[in-house]
Amino acid sequence: MIGVAEDIIWWGEYIKNPKSQVLKSQTKFKAQRPKRKNKQVLDLIFALCFLLGFSVLVFLYIRCILVHLMNTTPPSRNKIFDFECRSRKFARDVRFFVEKVPYTISNKEYNKQLIRSSGSVGANYIEADEALSKKDCIKHMRIARKEAKESIHWLDLMDVGVNNDLLNEQSRLINESKELICILSAMIINLTQ
Numbered sequence: 676m677i678g679v680a681e682d683i684i685w686w687g688e689y690i691k692n693p694k695s696q697v698l699k700s701q702t703k704f705k706a707q708r709p710k711r712k713n714k715q716v717l718d719l720i721f722a723l724c725f726l727l728g729f730s731v732l733v734f735l736y737i738r739c740i741l742v743h744l745m746n747t748t749p750p751s752r753n754k755i756f757d758f759e760c761r762s763r764k765f766a767r768d769v770r771f772f773v774e775k776v777p778y779t780i781s782n783k784e785y786n787k788q789l790i791r792s793s794g795s796v797g798a799n800y801i802e803a804d805e806a807l808s809k810k811d812c813i814k815h816m817r818i819a820r821k822e823a824k825e826s827i828h829w830l831d832l833m834d835v836g837v838n839n840d841l842l843n844e845q846s847r848l849i850n851e852s853k854e855l856i857c858i859l860s861a862m863i864i865n866l867t868q
Contacts, residue, residue, distance in 0.1 A: 676833070681805070683715070691772060702727040717726060730795045734778060745780060758800060758858060759797060759801060759804070762797030762819075763797050765793060765796065765848070765851055765852070765855060766790075766794045766797055768848060768851070769789060769790060769793035769826070769830075771792075772841075772844050772848060773786045773789060773790060774839075775841060775844075776833060776834075776835055776841065777834070777836055781832075781834060782833060782834055785829050785832050785833050786833075787827035788829045789833065792822045792823075792825040792826045792829060793822075793852075795818075795822040796826065797819075799815045799816070799818045799819035799822060800815070800816070800859075802818075803815035803819065809866060812866060813866050814857055816866065819859055820856055820859040823852050823859065824846075824852075824856060825856045826852045827849055827852045827853065827856075830847065830848055830849050830852065833845060
């Protein structure tokens with residue numbers, strides 16, 4: 676390290692005053708650096724630093740490419756499947772639907788039952804996901820499927836009148852509940868095999 680420091684000082688003095696007599700007396704040629712004793716070691720250290728820096732740059736470049744590829748999904752797989760989020764969205768949609776339905780004595784009771792059964796689908800799926808045994812998981816999946824069927828029953832009994840928007844929303848929620856039943860049935864079949 677001392678040799679490198681001496682080189683830096685010498686070059687600094689040479690750049691400031693290239694015609695200095697002190698610097699000329701130290702070297703035979705005009706711009707020749709003083710000779711180092713450990714030139715091979717320093718060259719090896721320089722080569723290792725260069726390779727290390729180059730490999731870090733390559734690593735960062737490859738990492739950026741991989742992060743970009745992981746964050747972009749192919750067009751055929753734009754829809755991410757998460758049953759817990761889907762069942763939660765179903766319960767929220769039912770809640771918003773119930774708020775729009777005309778208030779009658781029969782609808783009042785149906786609303787309560789519908790909100791309970793639609794929320795129970797997601798709650799029982801979470802219980803199944805956190806189950807301690809396979810048997811317990813299957814039991815909670817079946818309860819969730821039963822609650823989805825019950826949601827269809829209450830949605831079907833709901834009196835929405837002649838409002839086309841509410842009729843469309845009612846049929847959409849019934850179809851969503853049927854899809855949840857199909858998904859839960861497939862999960863149950865996969866678990867029992």
